[in-house]
Amino acid sequence: MTPESHAPTSTDDDLRPGPPPGCPAHGLGPGGLHRLHEAEDLGALYEQLREQHGPVAPVLLHDDVPMWIVLGHAENLHMVRSPSQYCRDSRIWTPLREGLVKPDHPLMPHIAWQPIASHAEGDEHKRLRGAVMGAISTIDFRSLRRYINRSTQVIVNRFCEAGEADLVGQFTEHLPMAVMCEILGMPDEYNDRLVEAARDALKGTETAIASHSYVMDALSRLTATRRVQPEEDLASYLITHPARLSDDEVREHLRLVLFAAYEATTNLLSNVLLTVLIDPRFRAQLNGGQMTVPEAVEQSLWNEPPFSTVFAYFAKQETELGGQRIRRGDGLLFAPLPANVDPRVRPDLKASMQGNRSHLAFGGGPHECPGQDIGRSIADVGVDALLMRLPDVELDCDVEELRWTASIASRHLVELPVQFAPKPPQDVQEVPNHKPVAAQRSDWQIGNPQPQAAPAAAQPQPAAAQPQPDPVLPQPVPGPPAVAEPPRRKGVWQRFLSWWRGY
Numbered sequence: 001m002t003p004e005s006h007a008p009t010s011t012d013d014d015l016r017p018g019p020p021p022g023c024p025a026h027g028l029g030p031g032g033l034h035r036l037h038e039a040e041d042l043g044a045l046y047e048q049l050r051e052q053h054g055p056v057a058p059v060l061l062h063d064d065v066p067m068w069i070v071l072g073h074a075e076n077l078h079m080v081r082s083p084s085q086y087c088r089d090s091r092i093w094t095p096l097r098e099g100l101v102k103p104d105h106p107l108m109p110h111i112a113w114q115p116i117a118s119h120a121e122g123d124e125h126k127r128l129r130g131a132v133m134g135a136i137s138t139i140d141f142r143s144l145r146r147y148i149n150r151s152t153q154v155i156v157n158r159f160c161e162a163g164e165a166d167l168v169g170q171f172t173e174h175l176p177m178a179v180m181c182e183i184l185g186m187p188d189e190y191n192d193r194l195v196e197a198a199r200d201a202l203k204g205t206e207t208a209i210a211s212h213s214y215v216m217d218a219l220s221r222l223t224a225t226r227r228v229q230p231e232e233d234l235a236s237y238l239i240t241h242p243a244r245l246s247d248d249e250v251r252e253h254l255r256l257v258l259f260a261a262y263e264a265t266t267n268l269l270s271n272v273l274l275t276v277l278i279d280p281r282f283r284a285q286l287n288g289g290q291m292t293v294p295e296a297v298e299q300s301l302w303n304e305p306p307f308s309t310v311f312a313y314f315a316k317q318e319t320e321l322g323g324q325r326i327r328r329g330d331g332l333l334f335a336p337l338p339a340n341v342d343p344r345v346r347p348d349l350k351a352s353m354q355g356n357r358s359h360l361a362f363g364g365g366p367h368e369c370p371g372q373d374i375g376r377s378i379a380d381v382g383v384d385a386l387l388m389r390l391p392d393v394e395l396d397c398d399v400e401e402l403r404w405t406a407s408i409a410s411r412h413l414v415e416l417p418v419q420f421a422p423k424p425p426q427d428v429q430e431v432p433n434h435k436p437v438a439a440q441r442s443d444w445q446i447g448n449p450q451p452q453a454a455p456a457a458a459q460p461q462p463a464a465a466q467p468q469p470d471p472v473l474p475q476p477v478p479g480p481p482a483v484a485e486p487p488r489r490k491g492v493w494q495r496f497l498s499w500w501r502g503y
Helices: 042-053 073-080 122-136 141-157 167-172 175-184 192-203 208-228 234-240 247-278 280-288 293-303 336-340 372-389 492-501
Strands: 056-060 066-070 164-166 310-315 319-321 324-326 331-334 404-406 411-413 417-419
Touching: 042 056, 042 336, 056 324, 066 073, 073 319, 073 331, 073 336, 122 234, 122 247, 141 167, 141 175, 141 372, 164 167, 167 175, 167 247, 167 372, 175 192, 175 234, 175 247, 175 372, 192 208, 192 247, 208 234, 208 247, 234 247, 247 293, 247 372, 247 411, 293 372
Parallel strands: 066 331
Antiparallel strands: 056 066, 164 417, 310 331, 319 324, 404 411
16 A cells, blocks of 8 residues: 555545535545544444455545554454564654644644654663563552552442442543552542543543643653652652663653553443443353453453554565555554454354453554553452442443444443442441451350340349359250350451452
Protein backbone atom coordinates (compact mmCIF):
# COMPACT_ATOMS: atom_id res chain seq x y z
CA MET A 1 0.00 0.00 0.00
CA THR A 2 1.50 3.31 -1.03
CA PRO A 3 0.30 6.67 0.20
CA GLU A 4 0.08 7.93 -3.39
CA SER A 5 -2.60 5.41 -4.28
CA HIS A 6 -4.88 6.56 -1.47
CA ALA A 7 -3.95 10.19 -1.03
CA PRO A 8 -6.81 12.68 -1.22
CA THR A 9 -6.96 14.81 -4.33
CA SER A 10 -8.10 18.35 -4.94
CA THR A 11 -10.60 17.57 -7.69
CA ASP A 12 -14.18 18.78 -7.74
CA ASP A 13 -15.26 15.32 -6.53
CA ASP A 14 -13.98 16.22 -3.08
CA LEU A 15 -16.42 19.14 -2.91
CA ARG A 16 -19.48 17.01 -3.56
CA PRO A 17 -21.53 15.93 -0.56
CA GLY A 18 -20.82 12.42 0.69
CA PRO A 19 -23.32 9.59 0.55
CA PRO A 20 -26.13 9.67 3.11
CA PRO A 21 -25.98 7.40 6.17
CA GLY A 22 -27.15 3.90 5.37
CA CYS A 23 -25.97 4.09 1.76
CA PRO A 24 -23.68 1.16 0.78
CA ALA A 25 -20.99 3.68 -0.13
CA HIS A 26 -21.11 5.40 3.25
CA GLY A 27 -17.74 5.22 5.00
CA LEU A 28 -15.78 4.65 1.79
CA GLY A 29 -12.91 6.85 0.72
CA PRO A 30 -10.52 7.05 -2.24
CA GLY A 31 -9.96 3.70 -3.88
CA GLY A 32 -13.11 2.32 -2.27
CA LEU A 33 -11.30 1.82 1.04
CA HIS A 34 -13.22 1.90 4.30
CA ARG A 35 -12.77 4.78 6.73
CA LEU A 36 -12.42 3.18 10.16
CA HIS A 37 -13.49 6.30 12.03
CA GLU A 38 -16.83 6.42 10.18
CA ALA A 39 -17.82 2.80 10.80
CA GLU A 40 -20.95 2.39 12.91
CA ASP A 41 -20.07 -1.22 13.80
CA LEU A 42 -16.33 -1.85 13.80
CA GLY A 43 -16.75 -5.53 14.67
CA ALA A 44 -18.89 -6.12 11.59
CA LEU A 45 -16.49 -4.08 9.45
CA TYR A 46 -13.53 -6.16 10.61
CA GLU A 47 -15.27 -9.35 9.50
CA GLN A 48 -16.16 -7.76 6.16
CA LEU A 49 -12.54 -6.73 5.66
CA ARG A 50 -11.37 -10.21 6.63
CA GLU A 51 -13.63 -11.72 4.00
CA GLN A 52 -12.54 -9.23 1.31
CA HIS A 53 -8.81 -8.98 1.96
CA GLY A 54 -7.77 -11.77 4.32
CA PRO A 55 -5.84 -11.32 7.60
CA VAL A 56 -4.34 -7.95 6.60
CA ALA A 57 -6.53 -5.24 5.03
CA PRO A 58 -6.01 -1.68 3.72
CA VAL A 59 -8.10 1.03 5.41
CA LEU A 60 -8.20 4.79 5.87
CA LEU A 61 -7.88 6.93 8.99
CA HIS A 62 -9.00 10.54 9.49
CA ASP A 63 -8.14 12.83 6.54
CA ASP A 64 -7.97 9.67 4.38
CA VAL A 65 -4.55 8.71 5.69
CA PRO A 66 -3.75 5.15 4.51
CA MET A 67 -3.07 2.39 7.01
CA TRP A 68 -3.09 -1.41 7.20
CA ILE A 69 -5.13 -3.17 9.87
CA VAL A 70 -3.88 -6.59 10.94
CA LEU A 71 -6.88 -8.86 11.56
CA GLY A 72 -5.27 -12.29 11.90
CA HIS A 73 -4.07 -13.72 15.20
CA ALA A 74 -0.86 -15.22 13.76
CA GLU A 75 -0.12 -12.10 11.71
CA ASN A 76 -0.48 -9.82 14.75
CA LEU A 77 1.86 -12.04 16.74
CA HIS A 78 4.41 -12.07 13.93
CA MET A 79 4.33 -8.28 13.68
CA VAL A 80 4.81 -7.55 17.38
CA ARG A 81 7.49 -10.23 17.72
CA SER A 82 9.59 -9.07 14.75
CA PRO A 83 11.42 -5.90 15.83
CA SER A 84 13.81 -6.30 12.90
CA GLN A 85 10.88 -5.71 10.51
CA TYR A 86 8.43 -3.54 12.45
CA CYS A 87 8.87 -0.80 15.04
CA ARG A 88 6.82 1.77 16.99
CA ASP A 89 8.82 4.79 15.72
CA SER A 90 6.37 6.88 13.67
CA ARG A 91 9.16 9.08 12.33
CA ILE A 92 9.64 6.56 9.50
CA TRP A 93 5.90 6.61 8.61
CA THR A 94 5.65 7.64 4.95
CA PRO A 95 2.38 9.68 5.22
CA LEU A 96 3.89 11.65 8.10
CA ARG A 97 7.16 12.31 6.27
CA GLU A 98 5.27 13.40 3.15
CA GLY A 99 2.99 15.82 5.01
CA LEU A 100 -0.27 13.86 4.72
CA VAL A 101 -0.62 13.77 8.51
CA LYS A 102 -1.18 17.27 9.84
CA PRO A 103 -0.05 18.35 13.33
CA ASP A 104 -3.69 18.63 14.42
CA HIS A 105 -4.63 15.16 13.19
CA PRO A 106 -6.98 13.57 15.76
CA LEU A 107 -4.71 10.55 16.19
CA MET A 108 -1.42 12.44 16.55
CA PRO A 109 -1.42 12.14 20.38
CA HIS A 110 -1.38 8.37 19.91
CA ILE A 111 0.97 8.14 16.93
CA ALA A 112 3.45 11.00 17.41
CA TRP A 113 6.85 9.75 18.50
CA GLN A 114 7.79 10.40 22.12
CA PRO A 115 10.92 9.51 24.12
CA ILE A 116 9.18 6.72 26.03
CA ALA A 117 9.71 2.99 26.18
CA SER A 118 6.73 2.13 23.98
CA HIS A 119 8.23 4.11 21.07
CA ALA A 120 11.92 3.40 21.58
CA GLU A 121 14.11 0.70 20.05
CA GLY A 122 17.38 -1.07 20.75
CA ASP A 123 19.51 0.04 23.69
CA GLU A 124 17.28 3.03 24.40
CA HIS A 125 14.26 0.74 24.64
CA LYS A 126 16.16 -1.55 27.02
CA ARG A 127 17.13 1.42 29.21
CA LEU A 128 13.64 2.92 29.45
CA ARG A 129 11.67 -0.33 29.66
CA GLY A 130 14.21 -1.68 32.15
CA ALA A 131 13.42 1.23 34.46
CA VAL A 132 9.66 0.68 34.14
CA MET A 133 9.91 -3.08 34.65
CA GLY A 134 12.30 -2.59 37.55
CA ALA A 135 9.88 -0.20 39.25
CA ILE A 136 6.91 -2.53 38.70
CA SER A 137 8.90 -5.48 40.05
CA THR A 138 9.07 -3.76 43.45
CA ILE A 139 5.29 -3.89 43.89
CA ASP A 140 4.18 -6.18 46.71
CA PHE A 141 1.16 -7.77 45.07
CA ARG A 142 -0.11 -9.23 48.34
CA SER A 143 -0.29 -5.74 49.85
CA LEU A 144 -1.66 -4.42 46.57
CA ARG A 145 -4.55 -6.89 46.61
CA ARG A 146 -5.40 -5.83 50.18
CA TYR A 147 -5.37 -2.19 49.10
CA ILE A 148 -7.63 -2.98 46.13
CA ASN A 149 -10.07 -4.68 48.48
CA ARG A 150 -10.11 -1.77 50.91
CA SER A 151 -10.54 0.71 48.06
CA THR A 152 -13.45 -1.35 46.76
CA GLN A 153 -15.11 -1.23 50.19
CA VAL A 154 -14.64 2.56 50.37
CA ILE A 155 -16.20 3.05 46.93
CA VAL A 156 -19.07 0.61 47.54
CA ASN A 157 -19.83 2.39 50.83
CA ARG A 158 -20.80 5.45 48.79
CA PHE A 159 -23.81 3.74 47.21
CA CYS A 160 -24.49 0.52 49.12
CA GLU A 161 -27.36 2.07 51.16
CA ALA A 162 -29.16 3.34 48.06
CA GLY A 163 -29.99 -0.10 46.67
CA GLU A 164 -29.09 1.05 43.16
CA ALA A 165 -26.04 2.34 41.33
CA ASP A 166 -24.34 2.95 38.01
CA LEU A 167 -21.36 0.63 38.27
CA VAL A 168 -19.48 2.45 35.51
CA GLY A 169 -19.76 6.00 36.80
CA GLN A 170 -19.66 5.03 40.48
CA PHE A 171 -17.29 2.06 40.51
CA THR A 172 -15.29 0.99 37.44
CA GLU A 173 -14.14 4.54 36.63
CA HIS A 174 -13.01 5.12 40.23
CA LEU A 175 -11.35 1.94 41.46
CA PRO A 176 -8.51 1.88 38.88
CA MET A 177 -7.67 5.53 39.53
CA ALA A 178 -7.63 5.04 43.30
CA VAL A 179 -5.28 2.06 42.96
CA MET A 180 -3.00 3.67 40.38
CA CYS A 181 -2.62 6.81 42.49
CA GLU A 182 -1.51 4.60 45.37
CA ILE A 183 0.96 2.68 43.18
CA LEU A 184 2.45 5.82 41.64
CA GLY A 185 2.80 7.46 45.06
CA MET A 186 0.12 10.15 45.05
CA PRO A 187 -2.88 8.74 46.93
CA ASP A 188 -3.81 12.24 48.15
CA GLU A 189 -4.36 13.32 44.53
CA TYR A 190 -7.14 10.79 44.01
CA ASN A 191 -10.55 12.48 43.84
CA ASP A 192 -13.51 12.88 41.51
CA ARG A 193 -11.77 15.74 39.67
CA LEU A 194 -8.81 13.55 38.72
CA VAL A 195 -11.13 10.80 37.50
CA GLU A 196 -13.09 13.28 35.38
CA ALA A 197 -9.89 14.80 33.98
CA ALA A 198 -8.51 11.41 32.97
CA ARG A 199 -11.76 10.40 31.29
CA ASP A 200 -12.01 13.74 29.49
CA ALA A 201 -8.40 13.62 28.28
CA LEU A 202 -8.91 10.14 26.85
CA LYS A 203 -12.16 11.07 25.11
CA GLY A 204 -10.52 13.85 23.10
CA THR A 205 -13.20 16.48 23.80
CA GLU A 206 -12.82 20.26 23.45
CA THR A 207 -11.57 20.40 27.05
CA ALA A 208 -9.22 17.42 26.64
CA ILE A 209 -6.09 19.60 26.54
CA ALA A 210 -7.00 21.35 29.79
CA SER A 211 -7.84 18.02 31.42
CA HIS A 212 -4.56 16.53 30.23
CA SER A 213 -2.71 19.51 31.71
CA TYR A 214 -4.46 18.97 35.04
CA VAL A 215 -3.22 15.37 35.19
CA MET A 216 0.29 16.34 34.08
CA ASP A 217 0.47 19.03 36.78
CA ALA A 218 -0.22 16.35 39.40
CA LEU A 219 2.48 14.11 37.91
CA SER A 220 4.94 17.02 37.78
CA ARG A 221 4.39 17.76 41.47
CA LEU A 222 4.90 14.09 42.27
CA THR A 223 8.14 13.92 40.26
CA ALA A 224 9.56 17.03 41.90
CA THR A 225 8.63 15.81 45.39
CA ARG A 226 10.06 12.30 44.93
CA ARG A 227 13.27 13.66 43.41
CA VAL A 228 13.92 15.36 46.75
CA GLN A 229 12.35 12.76 49.06
CA PRO A 230 12.03 9.24 47.58
CA GLU A 231 9.60 6.82 49.17
CA GLU A 232 8.34 3.29 48.54
CA ASP A 233 6.38 3.91 45.35
CA LEU A 234 6.70 3.54 41.60
CA ALA A 235 7.65 7.17 41.00
CA SER A 236 10.54 6.93 43.45
CA TYR A 237 11.84 3.71 41.94
CA LEU A 238 11.76 5.26 38.47
CA ILE A 239 13.78 8.21 39.75
CA THR A 240 16.34 6.12 41.64
CA HIS A 241 16.71 3.41 38.99
CA PRO A 242 20.26 3.01 37.58
CA ALA A 243 18.88 4.05 34.17
CA ARG A 244 19.00 7.64 35.51
CA LEU A 245 15.79 8.89 33.93
CA SER A 246 15.40 12.65 33.63
CA ASP A 247 12.43 14.43 35.18
CA ASP A 248 10.76 14.63 31.75
CA GLU A 249 11.29 10.90 31.19
CA VAL A 250 9.94 10.07 34.63
CA ARG A 251 6.88 12.27 34.15
CA GLU A 252 6.15 10.89 30.66
CA HIS A 253 6.38 7.29 31.83
CA LEU A 254 4.16 8.03 34.81
CA ARG A 255 1.65 9.51 32.36
CA LEU A 256 1.93 6.45 30.13
CA VAL A 257 1.40 4.04 33.04
CA LEU A 258 -1.46 6.06 34.51
CA PHE A 259 -3.46 6.58 31.32
CA ALA A 260 -2.87 3.14 29.81
CA ALA A 261 -3.61 1.27 33.03
CA TYR A 262 -6.61 3.45 33.85
CA GLU A 263 -8.34 3.15 30.47
CA ALA A 264 -7.59 -0.56 30.07
CA THR A 265 -8.64 -1.53 33.58
CA THR A 266 -11.79 0.59 33.54
CA ASN A 267 -12.91 -1.14 30.35
CA LEU A 268 -11.91 -4.54 31.70
CA LEU A 269 -13.83 -4.05 34.96
CA SER A 270 -16.94 -2.90 33.09
CA ASN A 271 -16.79 -5.81 30.66
CA VAL A 272 -16.32 -8.43 33.38
CA LEU A 273 -19.16 -7.06 35.50
CA LEU A 274 -21.48 -6.90 32.50
CA THR A 275 -20.64 -10.48 31.57
CA VAL A 276 -21.25 -11.70 35.10
CA LEU A 277 -24.59 -9.88 35.22
CA ILE A 278 -26.03 -10.94 31.87
CA ASP A 279 -24.53 -14.37 31.23
CA PRO A 280 -26.34 -16.94 33.41
CA ARG A 281 -23.55 -19.47 32.82
CA PHE A 282 -20.97 -17.22 34.45
CA ARG A 283 -23.12 -16.21 37.40
CA ALA A 284 -24.18 -19.79 38.13
CA GLN A 285 -20.63 -21.08 37.84
CA LEU A 286 -19.22 -18.30 40.00
CA ASN A 287 -21.74 -18.96 42.74
CA GLY A 288 -21.30 -22.71 42.36
CA GLY A 289 -17.54 -22.57 42.60
CA GLN A 290 -16.95 -23.95 39.11
CA MET A 291 -15.51 -20.74 37.68
CA THR A 292 -13.36 -18.28 39.55
CA VAL A 293 -13.35 -14.54 38.98
CA PRO A 294 -9.86 -14.69 37.37
CA GLU A 295 -11.21 -17.20 34.85
CA ALA A 296 -14.13 -14.88 34.09
CA VAL A 297 -11.60 -12.06 33.59
CA GLU A 298 -9.63 -14.11 31.06
CA GLN A 299 -12.82 -14.97 29.17
CA SER A 300 -13.62 -11.26 28.98
CA LEU A 301 -10.12 -10.50 27.70
CA TRP A 302 -10.82 -12.85 24.81
CA ASN A 303 -14.28 -11.52 23.97
CA GLU A 304 -13.84 -7.79 24.63
CA PRO A 305 -10.18 -6.73 25.02
CA PRO A 306 -9.77 -3.33 26.72
CA PHE A 307 -8.16 -1.89 23.57
CA SER A 308 -9.63 -2.79 20.17
CA THR A 309 -6.56 -1.56 18.30
CA VAL A 310 -3.20 -0.05 19.22
CA PHE A 311 -1.52 2.77 17.27
CA ALA A 312 0.73 1.76 15.58
CA TYR A 313 3.57 -0.29 14.10
CA PHE A 314 5.63 0.78 11.10
CA ALA A 315 7.47 -1.28 8.50
CA LYS A 316 11.25 -0.82 8.63
CA GLN A 317 11.73 -2.57 5.30
CA GLU A 318 9.73 -3.94 2.41
CA THR A 319 8.14 -7.20 3.45
CA GLU A 320 5.04 -9.39 3.20
CA LEU A 321 2.38 -9.99 5.81
CA GLY A 322 -0.83 -11.96 5.46
CA GLY A 323 -0.48 -12.12 1.69
CA GLN A 324 -0.13 -8.33 1.37
CA ARG A 325 2.90 -6.44 0.11
CA ILE A 326 4.03 -4.10 2.90
CA ARG A 327 6.34 -1.29 1.82
CA ARG A 328 8.94 0.46 3.93
CA GLY A 329 7.28 3.25 5.89
CA ASP A 330 3.78 1.75 5.82
CA GLY A 331 1.77 1.94 9.05
CA LEU A 332 -0.03 -1.04 10.56
CA LEU A 333 -2.62 -1.19 13.34
CA PHE A 334 -2.15 -3.91 15.94
CA ALA A 335 -5.73 -5.14 16.43
CA PRO A 336 -6.47 -7.44 19.41
CA LEU A 337 -10.26 -7.37 18.93
CA PRO A 338 -10.44 -8.97 15.46
CA ALA A 339 -7.38 -11.12 16.19
CA ASN A 340 -9.06 -12.68 19.23
CA VAL A 341 -12.00 -13.82 17.09
CA ASP A 342 -9.90 -15.04 14.17
CA PRO A 343 -11.79 -18.15 12.98
CA ARG A 344 -8.48 -19.95 12.57
CA VAL A 345 -7.94 -19.90 16.35
CA ARG A 346 -11.58 -19.62 17.52
CA PRO A 347 -13.86 -21.46 15.12
CA ASP A 348 -16.54 -21.57 17.84
CA LEU A 349 -16.89 -18.22 19.59
CA LYS A 350 -19.22 -19.72 22.21
CA ALA A 351 -16.63 -22.24 23.36
CA SER A 352 -15.10 -21.66 26.80
CA MET A 353 -11.55 -20.30 26.79
CA GLN A 354 -10.77 -21.24 30.40
CA GLY A 355 -7.08 -21.82 30.95
CA ASN A 356 -6.13 -20.27 27.59
CA ARG A 357 -4.13 -17.03 27.84
CA SER A 358 -3.07 -16.80 24.20
CA HIS A 359 -5.32 -13.79 23.60
CA LEU A 360 -3.69 -10.55 22.47
CA ALA A 361 -5.39 -8.20 24.93
CA PHE A 362 -2.02 -7.17 26.40
CA GLY A 363 -0.02 -7.26 23.17
CA GLY A 364 3.17 -9.23 22.82
CA GLY A 365 6.83 -9.07 21.92
CA PRO A 366 9.21 -6.35 23.20
CA HIS A 367 6.33 -3.91 23.78
CA GLU A 368 4.01 -6.27 25.65
CA CYS A 369 2.09 -4.45 28.38
CA PRO A 370 4.35 -4.39 31.47
CA GLY A 371 1.47 -3.70 33.87
CA GLN A 372 -0.91 -6.49 32.88
CA ASP A 373 -0.64 -8.17 36.28
CA ILE A 374 -1.74 -4.92 37.92
CA GLY A 375 -4.80 -4.77 35.67
CA ARG A 376 -5.65 -8.41 36.35
CA SER A 377 -5.32 -7.88 40.11
CA ILE A 378 -7.63 -4.85 40.08
CA ALA A 379 -10.23 -6.76 38.07
CA ASP A 380 -9.91 -10.01 40.07
CA VAL A 381 -10.07 -8.48 43.54
CA GLY A 382 -12.43 -5.63 42.64
CA VAL A 383 -15.10 -7.84 41.07
CA ASP A 384 -14.81 -10.46 43.81
CA ALA A 385 -15.08 -7.87 46.60
CA LEU A 386 -18.07 -6.19 44.93
CA LEU A 387 -19.92 -9.50 44.57
CA MET A 388 -19.16 -10.35 48.21
CA ARG A 389 -20.66 -7.05 49.35
CA LEU A 390 -23.61 -7.14 46.94
CA PRO A 391 -24.31 -10.81 46.21
CA ASP A 392 -27.82 -10.07 44.90
CA VAL A 393 -26.77 -7.34 42.45
CA GLU A 394 -28.57 -7.54 39.12
CA LEU A 395 -28.92 -5.46 35.96
CA ASP A 396 -31.56 -2.73 36.25
CA CYS A 397 -32.38 -2.39 32.55
CA ASP A 398 -32.68 -4.45 29.40
CA VAL A 399 -29.40 -5.36 27.75
CA GLU A 400 -30.57 -3.63 24.58
CA GLU A 401 -30.77 -0.33 26.48
CA LEU A 402 -27.06 -0.30 27.34
CA ARG A 403 -25.04 2.34 25.48
CA TRP A 404 -21.41 2.32 24.37
CA THR A 405 -19.01 4.96 23.13
CA ALA A 406 -16.77 3.49 20.46
CA SER A 407 -13.60 4.67 18.79
CA ILE A 408 -10.97 2.95 16.70
CA ALA A 409 -8.94 2.36 19.85
CA SER A 410 -11.55 1.04 22.30
CA ARG A 411 -15.19 0.54 23.22
CA HIS A 412 -16.35 2.02 26.51
CA LEU A 413 -19.58 1.14 28.33
CA VAL A 414 -21.37 4.39 29.18
CA GLU A 415 -23.55 3.15 32.08
CA LEU A 416 -24.19 -0.10 33.91
CA PRO A 417 -27.33 0.45 36.08
CA VAL A 418 -27.87 -2.19 38.76
CA GLN A 419 -30.11 -2.78 41.74
CA PHE A 420 -29.63 -4.74 44.96
CA ALA A 421 -30.90 -4.94 48.52
CA PRO A 422 -29.58 -1.92 50.47
CA LYS A 423 -26.57 -2.77 52.62
CA PRO A 424 -25.03 -0.89 55.56
CA PRO A 425 -21.60 0.71 55.06
CA GLN A 426 -18.60 -1.33 56.11
CA ASP A 427 -15.97 -0.11 58.57
CA VAL A 428 -12.93 0.15 56.33
CA GLN A 429 -10.71 1.63 59.06
CA GLU A 430 -10.72 -1.49 61.20
CA VAL A 431 -7.48 -3.44 60.90
CA PRO A 432 -6.77 -7.08 61.78
CA ASN A 433 -6.11 -7.54 65.51
CA HIS A 434 -6.06 -10.20 68.22
CA LYS A 435 -8.87 -8.86 70.36
CA PRO A 436 -11.18 -11.61 71.65
CA VAL A 437 -14.47 -11.87 69.87
CA ALA A 438 -17.73 -11.45 71.73
CA ALA A 439 -18.78 -14.41 73.89
CA GLN A 440 -20.97 -16.90 72.08
CA ARG A 441 -24.38 -18.08 73.28
CA SER A 442 -23.80 -20.45 76.19
CA ASP A 443 -26.95 -22.46 75.45
CA TRP A 444 -25.84 -23.34 71.90
CA GLN A 445 -24.17 -26.69 71.55
CA ILE A 446 -23.91 -29.42 68.94
CA GLY A 447 -24.59 -32.86 70.39
CA ASN A 448 -25.93 -33.73 73.84
CA PRO A 449 -27.34 -30.75 75.76
CA GLN A 450 -25.50 -29.50 78.80
CA PRO A 451 -27.11 -30.42 82.16
CA GLN A 452 -29.53 -27.74 83.29
CA ALA A 453 -29.29 -26.28 86.79
CA ALA A 454 -32.24 -26.80 89.14
CA PRO A 455 -34.60 -23.86 89.82
CA ALA A 456 -33.21 -21.31 92.24
CA ALA A 457 -35.87 -22.07 94.88
CA ALA A 458 -34.90 -25.73 95.04
CA GLN A 459 -31.18 -25.11 95.55
CA PRO A 460 -30.01 -24.73 99.18
CA GLN A 461 -27.59 -21.91 99.77
CA PRO A 462 -24.21 -22.84 101.37
CA ALA A 463 -23.42 -21.30 104.73
CA ALA A 464 -20.03 -20.11 103.62
CA ALA A 465 -18.41 -19.57 100.27
CA GLN A 466 -16.27 -22.72 100.40
CA PRO A 467 -15.23 -24.79 97.42
CA GLN A 468 -17.56 -27.72 96.98
CA PRO A 469 -16.56 -31.10 95.59
CA ASP A 470 -18.04 -32.16 92.31
CA PRO A 471 -21.25 -34.12 92.78
CA VAL A 472 -21.14 -37.83 92.11
CA LEU A 473 -22.92 -38.39 88.82
CA PRO A 474 -24.30 -41.66 87.58
CA GLN A 475 -22.42 -43.43 84.79
CA PRO A 476 -22.03 -42.73 81.96
CA VAL A 477 -21.13 -39.11 82.52
CA PRO A 478 -23.06 -36.97 79.99
CA GLY A 479 -20.46 -34.22 79.98
CA PRO A 480 -18.33 -31.86 82.07
CA PRO A 481 -19.99 -29.56 84.56
CA ALA A 482 -21.41 -26.34 83.17
CA VAL A 483 -18.81 -23.63 83.15
CA ALA A 484 -18.59 -20.24 81.50
CA GLU A 485 -17.71 -20.81 77.85
CA PRO A 486 -14.48 -19.01 76.85
CA PRO A 487 -14.52 -16.60 73.91
CA ARG A 488 -14.49 -18.50 70.66
CA ARG A 489 -11.59 -17.63 68.35
CA LYS A 490 -12.01 -17.52 64.58
CA GLY A 491 -11.05 -20.66 62.73
CA VAL A 492 -8.01 -20.85 60.50
CA TRP A 493 -10.05 -20.33 57.31
CA GLN A 494 -11.90 -17.28 58.69
CA ARG A 495 -8.62 -15.75 59.88
CA PHE A 496 -7.04 -16.36 56.47
CA LEU A 497 -9.97 -14.71 54.66
CA SER A 498 -9.82 -11.70 56.96
CA TRP A 499 -6.08 -11.33 56.33
CA TRP A 500 -6.43 -11.79 52.56
CA ARG A 501 -9.25 -9.26 52.21
CA GLY A 502 -7.50 -6.69 54.40
CA TYR A 503 -9.94 -6.43 57.29
